[in-house]
Amino acid sequence: MLLAVVIVAGLTAALCLLRLLLAKREIRHFTEHLRRYNDGEYAGKLAIGMPDRDLESLAIEINRHTDLIVHAQAERRRTEEELRQAVANISHDLRTPLTSIFGYIQLLDSRELSEDERSEALGVIRKRTLRLQALLYDFYELAMIDSTDYALKLGKLRLDKLLPDILIGFHDQMMEKGLTPTFQLESRAIEIQADESAVRRVVENLVFNAIKHATGSLEIGLVIRSESAVLTLSNAAPQLNGTDTELLFNRFYMADASRSGSTSGLGLSIARGLMSRMGGTLNAEMQGNKLCLICEWRLL
Template identity: 50%
Template sequence: MFILTLISVTAAALLLARLLVVRRELGRMTGQLRRYNERTTGKKLEVNLFDKRLEALAAQINRQSDLVVEAEANRRRTENELRQAISNMSHDIRTPLTSIFGYIQLLEVEPLTPEEKHEYLYIVKNRTKRLQALLNDFFELSLIESADYQLKAERIVMTFLLSDALVGFYDPFNERGITPDIRFPKEPVAVYADESAVRRVVENLLMNTVKHATGQVTICFEQREMTAELRITNEAKELSGMDVRLLFDRFYTVDRTRSAQGSGLGLSIAKSLMNKMNGTLTAELKGDKLTMVCCWPLWLQGEEQPNYR
């Protein structure tokens, strides 16, 4: 009886000691967390007591702290991007508007010859078209990136679509003195995508190439194991590695390659559409050669294809 009582008292004492140690450790951890939340220290929680549950708790709290820091960084980045977007939009809209207003004033107050009047009206018309295209692109990009924007997935023979698109760009390439080196497979290649979205992506990439390409242009389309890949390569001596990494960012502008005829949103629209189609659009810079790479899922005959948004 005495031995059982002694064992019980000893066990109770050990348990009490353990509880006191755990309580002290929890108090220490609480103090660490309070100092971290008050920004008096950036040190994360440390556990001195060997206890798997306390260590797991500390790990989850540290993970939560990382998520909070990440969310705060994303919030600041979004705010900066929004401010930059507003600045870019204001500049891009104000520029043609100022020009239009200036020429309208000239038409109102200046004695003009019929030739001068025709020239000014032509300039106003072009500036108005530029402003309209800009606003349309801003609207289209915001629409594409909304959760409600839906695409229709279907079988598309890419070799036919690409050939048709390239015919439409014969004159723009010819005007720039560019004869692209076109490489297509002999057999038709079908992908699973939205036809209008694919056409818009291809046209935006070709338009970007026409505007900025110098020297030789290579347009290569081929079938991979599970994807179809379109590669458009051209010289881009003015681009740096940083430019290429940010090329699809709608809030980033490479001023020295900017065209007064476009909105600067073509690549962003193409990127968003490719994401919607479960495809990819990337850019590679090797030396002074820029390559745009588009990949679409292949059409697998007899296999049910998933829907997408």
């Protein structure tokens, strides 16, 4: 009996020693894996070579932690690239009108000009100054929307009455651009909780974006779907086929790489920011060759 006890004790001690050695080997494996990861080497997923619930749980948490770090590093790189692009774009947008203003000021100082030439030069300076003012206002507004201190005055709003009032103001601009607008507006009362000035800004930005880029027809609709009021603006945009429509809301993305237009290109970013602040959504999708911008507010 005593011999059996000694044998069992010896086997138990041997098994414990083996398990301890295997555990130490796994710990060394974990250490080497983390070292390679910290040194910037690709280490892959951490796996264990022995059945142990505690070590398995530790490996799972290490893998989860490294995944979070990889995601954070990718996000940091994306943010840094966006910031770099933002600085470049803002510098370009501000430099263009400033260069023109400075050039015309030099022209006014350099030689005698006729009254008509002087008036024309001053007109150009005035236009470039207004563009510069608009750019600075857009940059400031976008920064404010992102601020936690930015607040809207939400109240009951009749969207079915406000929308036609906004659209009427764009009639002449649409005609000048050669756009043919068609309207399908809900006749029933549509009440939402929103900030009137923010709704005006959203709709104005969407329509102005269409006037700038669209040709041919512009379809504008306002309908009730389930518990939401949905505003859609659709126009032909075959050049955007194959483009990720989410890029349109990227504050630093412009389809026109020359950035030579009369605006900052931030209109859709500002509109989406305002919609989010009001608890609504603004999305874009391609339906065939048509670009559809879709605003949605919850009904009261």
